[in-house]
Amino acid sequence: MKYASQKVAYWFFAAAILLLSLQIVYGLIMGFAHMGYDGLHSVIPFNTARAVHTNLLVVWILLGFMGSAYYIIPEEAQQELVNVKLAYIQLISFLLVGVAAIVGYHLNYWEGRKFLEIPRPLDWLVVINVLTFLGIILATVYKGKKRTTTSLVLTMGLVFAALLYLPGMIWFDNQTMDSFFRWWVVHLWVEGVWELIMGGILAFLLIKLTGVDREVIEKWLYVIVGLTFLSGILGTGHHYYYIGVGKIWLIVGGIFSMLEPLAFLAMALFAVGMYRKGEKKHPNKLALYWTLGTAILSFVGAGLLGMAHTLPQVNMYTHGTLVTAMHGHLAFWGAYGMIVFSFITFAMPNLTGRRLYDTTYGQLAYWLSNIGMLGMTVAFGVAGVAQVYLERKFGMEFGAVQQEIEVHFLVLVITATMFATGITFYIIEFFRFGKPTNEAIGFEETMKKSN
Amino acid sequence: MLSKSQARTFFLGGTIVTFAIFLGLSWNSLSNDVPKQTHPENLTEQVVRGKHLWESNNCMGCHTIFGEGAYYAPELTKVYERRGEAYIKAALMSKVPWAPRGRKMVAYGFTDEQATDLVEFFKWVGEVDLNGFPPKPELKR
Numbered sequence: 026m027k028y029a030s031q032k033v034a035y036w037f038f039a040a041a042i043l044l045l046s047l048q049i050v051y052g053l054i055m056g057f058a059h060m061g062y063d064g065l066h067s068v069i070p071f072n073t074a075r076a077v078h079t080n081l082l083v084v085w086i087l088l089g090f091m092g093s094a095y096y097i098i099p100e101e102a103q104q105e106l107v108n109v110k111l112a113y114i115q116l117i118s119f120l121l122v123g124v125a126a127i128v129g130y131h132l133n134y135w136e137g138r139k140f141l142e143i144p145r146p147l148d149w150l151v152v153i154n155v156l157t158f159l160g161i162i163l164a165t166v167y168k169g170k171k172r173t174t175t176s177l178v179l180t181m182g183l184v185f186a187a188l189l190y191l192p193g194m195i196w197f198d199n200q201t202m203d204s205f206f207r208w209w210v211v212h213l214w215v216e217g218v219w220e221l222i223m224g225g226i227l228a229f230l231l232i233k234l235t236g237v238d239r240e241v242i243e244k245w246l247y248v249i250v251g252l253t254f255l256s257g258i259l260g261t262g263h264h265y266y267y268i269g270v271g272k273i274w275l276i277v278g279g280i281f282s283m284l285e286p287l288a289f290l291a292m293a294l295f296a297v298g299m300y301r302k303g304e305k306k307h308p309n310k311l312a313l314y315w316t317l318g319t320a321i322l323s324f325v326g327a328g329l330l331g332m333a334h335t336l337p338q339v340n341m342y343t344h345g346t347l348v349t350a351m352h353g354h355l356a357f358w359g360a361y362g363m364i365v366f367s368f369i370t371f372a373m374p375n376l377t378g379r380r381l382y383d384t385t386y387g388q389l390a391y392w393l394s395n396i397g398m399l400g401m402t403v404a405f406g407v408a409g410v411a412q413v414y415l416e417r418k419f420g421m422e423f424g425a426v427q428q429e430i431e432v433h434f435l436v437l438v439i440t441a442t443m444f445a446t447g448i449t450f451y452i453i454e455f456f457r458f459g460k461p462t463n464e465a466i467g468f469e470e471t472m473k474k475s476n
Numbered sequence: 477m478l479s480k481s482q483a484r485t486f487f488l489g490g491t492i493v494t495f496a497i498f499l500g501l502s503w504n505s506l507s508n509d510v511p512k513q514t515h516p517e518n519l520t521e522q523v524v525r526g527k528h529l530w531e532s533n534n535c536m537g538c539h540t541i542f543g544e545g546a547y548y549a550p551e552l553t554k555v556y557e558r559r560g561e562a563y564i565k566a567a568l569m570s571k572v573p574w575a576p577r578g579r580k581m582v583a584y585g586f587t588d589e590q591a592t593d594l595v596e597f598f599k600w601v602g603e604v605d606l607n608g609f610p611p612k613p614e615l616k617r
């Protein structure tokens with residue numbers, strides 16, 4: 026940490042991991058319901074649990090992105106955040122909107138569109154909030170001494186993410202139109218602009234952790250985000266195969282979405298390459314683990330498992346089955362969950378000035394959560410493939426198939442418990458660091474020299 | 477070797493070109509495909525009310541429609557064809573959770589009018605040309 030205002034990032038991270046733990050609770054409720062134990066049905070029916078689970082996911086990831094930006098931008102621009110108080114207000118108001126939405130979901134108050142369940146009045150509050158956030162970031166970049174490619178790509182990702190929220194707020198009578206524009210938010214976020222945010226954070230981490238020259242890293246950053254948009258924008262077509270629009274999307278979506286894994290492959294090769302090339306003087310080895318981990322698992326979860334069902338011939342059968350849930354988990358975790366964890370792991374010693382670098386708890390958190398998530402992916406995958414064959418190929422009735430595959434949800438709950446144990450270790454470790462302090466200014470540099 | 481400014485040109489060029497094509501294709505879909513494949517002329521007030529009920533109760537939180545939604549309860553795109561009006565209305569109007577094979581649905585207890593609106597919505601949904609989705613089971617025993 027070099028600037029006192031970076032401390033605000035800590036509170037975004039604390040909020041993010043607390044919301045993740047709540048997300049896991051609702052995930053387990055759904056896991057048990059799939060297994061046949063729906064004792065909570067009258068209080069928390071499945072659709073409530075699901076809306077809470079996925080919205081908390083998006084909210085904690087966004088909090089992680091915002092916290093990372095509040096940390097990265099001052100250091101890149103060589104300028105304190107222009108208004109720290111406003112940043113705290115922005116955090117608190119964001120959390121309040123989130124809480125209101127979640128309470129609403131328990132009272133049957135929502136918009137009922139997958140991932141965009143937040144009711145319209147709260148949408149507007151989100152918009153105001155995000156504008157405040159962007160205002161602080163942009164003003165800091167503008168006032169700063171330097172404008173680096175890393176901060177440019179990161180800011181661009183954040184601005185586009187905000188803009189792309191808007192198509193999800195248009196009202197349509199026609200379900201096809203509704204779905205068409207819902208994907209401008211959901212797909213163009215995760216397979217477009219969020220990759221810019223991820224790329225920006227990854228570049229910053231690699232510059233810090235490997236010591237490789239900034240010019241080299243930022244050149245590859247352009248190549249990666251270039252590949253992202255080149256494939257990802259037209260790749261949106263893989264959601265337009267079967268919603269009531271033309272067959273041209275089968276060709277365009279098929280070809281371009283098959284290219285999407287290239288961006289993730291490039292990210293993995295880039296991270297591993299820079300690691301090999303670097304001088305490895307940085308003492309924060311765990312942050313390096315997480316960084317390499319996210320580069321590799323995002324390629325597996327988003328790239329390979331996305332590719333597995335993206336051709337129209339395959340997607341015809343897997344569309345809207347548990348195969349999608351399999352991919353959704355490892356993609357979201359491997360790419361966006363883990364990049365946020367990488368950044369928190371990197372930032373904590375620097376924010377608090379505590380030398381908790383390669384601890385047992387930190388190691389346990391890393392291995393248990395990642396192996397747990399891989400296990401969950403297998404459980405969803407086996408259930409999904411069985412569902413595809415029994416229901417879509419053999420024509421068995423939905424309910425009968427679900428009873429057949431209940432056992433895989435036992436595996437899901439067991440591996441999810443492992444994942445949750447890892448996260449628990451992470452949270453304990455997080456609080457062992459204590460609060461951020463101004464005494465930590467310059468700590469990272471000192472530690473690097475003494476290493 | 478590739479220079480940084482070449483890399484930036486690749487990024488900007490690729491983005492602008494693919495985005496322009498994407499907007500063109502989207503325009504084409506909305507102005508040509510949607511009128512042909514979704515029968516907008518059949519979007520009666522009842523259908524629209526049905527869609528609103530579908531959303532305000534987050535039915536997508538358990539079911540899928542056009543293959544989009546959750547994986548806890550059946551795909552409903554062709555439910556009208558599969559079950560018919562009486563069955564659907566019984567499920568929607570039930571005051572106790574509808575629970576074929578034990579998995580419970582929320583007991584909405586809709587009025588007859590609301591249930592009819594939803595049935596009309598499902599009828600409209602079932603008639604949309606989805607390029608062959610959902611697939612017909614081919615290995616039926």
Ligand code: HEM
Binds near residue numbers: 263283327333545
């Ligand atoms: C980090 C990046 C990614 C994330 C977080 C992600 C996440 C998701 C999620 C949550 C869904 C379900 C969406 C919904 O039904 O509303 C989904 C669907 C899908 N994803 Fe991804 N994805 C990523 C990258 C990719 C890539 C690179 C590909 C292709 C190579 C891909 C292919 C697909 C396909 C084909 C579907 C549709 C599944 C269906 O028809 O039900 N995804 N993804």
Ligand code: HEM
Binds near residue numbers: 050056438442444545
């Ligand atoms: C204890 C851990 C977890 C459990 C037991 C769990 C379980 C589930 C279940 C049962 C569903 C609903 C599937 C359906 O509609 O039938 C779901 C949806 C989802 N979860 Fe989780 N989850 C867990 C953690 C996570 C984490 C850590 C992430 C992301 C980082 C995540 C991301 C998602 C996403 C994106 C969906 C929507 C998938 C789709 O619609 O295709 N979950 N989860």
Ligand SMILES: [Fe+2]
Binds near residue numbers: 261
């Ligand atoms: Fe996609």
